[in-house]
Amino acid sequence: MRKDNRDIRDRLMWRLVALMLIVLVAWLVILLFQQVGEREAAEEELASLQAELEARPDTPETPARPVGLGLSTFGLRQLEQAGLDDPETALIEDLKARPELVPEEGVLGGTHYFVAEEMAVLNDHWVYAVFEDGHVRGAAIFAFEVDADGTIEWEPVLSRIDD
Known part of the structure; x- marks a missing residue:
């Protein structure tokens, strides 16, 4: 068992x-x-x-533009009435074509030019522009006024060479 x-x-x-x-x-x-x-x-x-x-x-x-930058509706209308069809583009192109307005001297015989991709219309009065000459870079703020015939007058307000 x-x-x-x-x-x-x-x-x-x-x-x-x-x-x-x-x-x-x-x-x-x-x-x-x-x-x-x-x-x-x-x-x-x-x-x-x-x-x-x-x-x-x-x-x-394209990165979003910070609020408050660019032409106001009023400023846009005034510039269009002065003969600028696309005011922001016209301002940047006009300044880009005037490298002699850069308020800094070139280094080692370099000639300053504006870097179009780094230019911006700040408001109805000022444009920010980056410039370089192949040796140094800098930035400047330019005041502008547009005559009734569409002529743009520029005045450098502030500039700085990057270290």
């Missing part, structure tokens, strides 16, 4: 071990399917983001 009890206990123990292995394998399979599902969801999201990125234009966004 003892041998029978021992055989029963051994068989019961083996069945318990087999059941535990089945439960463990089932649990691992469930985890695997969850990871596969999460991976598929991540791949779908990645494909969606790539499609959105490809749909965007290639040109970089």
Whole structure:
């Protein structure tokens, strides 16, 4: 009888071990399917983001102009009446064409010129302009007035050479 009890206990123990292995394998399979599902969801999201990125234009966004910079509506209207079709562009182009207005001397025989990408109309009276001569850079603020015939008069107000 003892041998029978021992055989029963051994068989019961083996069945318990087999059941535990089945439960463990089932649990691992469930985890695997969850990871596969999460991976598929991540791949779908990645494909969606790539499609959105490809749909965007290639040109970089221009940085937003700080509030309060630029011509006022009144100033814009006055400059248009004076004959400037696109006042901001006209002001920058006119100043850019006059490098002799840079209030600093060139270094080592260099001749100053304005860096158009770094020029901005600050308001109805002033323009900020970066200049360089190949050796040094600087910046200046210019006051402007536009005559009734559209002629732009410039006066340097403040300038500084970068160290």
